[in-house]
Amino acid sequence: MTVTVLDDRTALVLIDLQAGTLAAPTAPYPAAEVLARAVELAGAFRESGLPVVLVRMANSADGADATPGRSEAARLAGGARRPHDLGPVAEPLTGHDGDVLVVKRAWGAFHGTDLDLQLRRRGVTQIVLGGIATSLGVESTARAAHEHGYHLTFAVDAMTDISEEAHRHSVSRLFPMIGEPGTVEEITGLLNSRPVDATSG
Template identity: 60%
Template sequence: MAITTIDPKTALVVIDLQNGITAMPGAPVPTPDVIKNSVELAQAFRERGLPVVLVNVTFAEDGADALPGRTDQQRPAGQMPAGWDAVIADLEGHASDIRVTKRNWSAFYGTNLDLHLRRRGVTQIVLTGIATSIGVESTARFAHEHGYHVTIATDAVTDSNAEAHLNSVERIFPRLAENGTTAEILAALPAAG
């Protein structure tokens, strides 16, 4: 499906484009392409006075606020390298950007993202970032459940697992969102004022 419209009150929400995560290879969309497309969208949103939300994930050094619960997959042990949770330099330096720090997969759970969006009258979000099947999909699900129109920039999301990425893009996102390329989203944005 194609993008039908971009609401006048739309926010760009960039998921986990931070040093430690962008250092990993992306599949099938290369991580440098995700960064380039996310930066291009962020610039276009800023030019139009539309909100840009930069989301990062982090945990306390002692791991006290890490996700609880038993899982089959072991979580990384030990401390993360210094600066792993800092938003990449390509997106930094814009005082108007909204910053949200999460400690879960979704940018909505346990954060003030919904409050930031509702107070600005936002009715739609465009999502970019890493990982498609984790942070991006979780945020898309919560956004949909909160009543936002959701658009996924399919060439501005990637995963460490191509099969997981494709499952999200082909099976999950069509039920939660409209999907399109960066170029299609840019073409649908209201004119810069």
């Protein structure tokens, strides 16, 4: 896995780094490590004058706008209902002028949101993805981004899953077919070697 290039207008899109997801058991990386790497990556993007997009999952309290369908996924272990709102985006990522906040109702960040519009208004042609969970929100967003024509890079150590097997499958099987998987270190290295874009916003 090696990241070879970042377009002049690349955005960082971080999926569901919220209180609810960060409190859950994750693999192969603990959520706290993923958050720390995401904060590092977001800082590098901001210093480079490139957009940072924070995506959060939230549905109405009555569940009326949740994705429909007959599925056991609507319940947690023990039969408890899933929370309608996973809470705010983690505080170390928030409070930065110019960041874009996208609220989604489904796994992927494109369906039913203005994410594509926000990216295209900023001239974005490439997306770097991270977040929780790799095989759910991140993969769903990646598939849609690929179909929308964006170049893709995956910060594989700034994402994690509820299952190590699911994470490994996405990283080793799907992601190399639609983009370049790599590490936060590789991505920040490329960012640091490019000129700062003062026109971001």
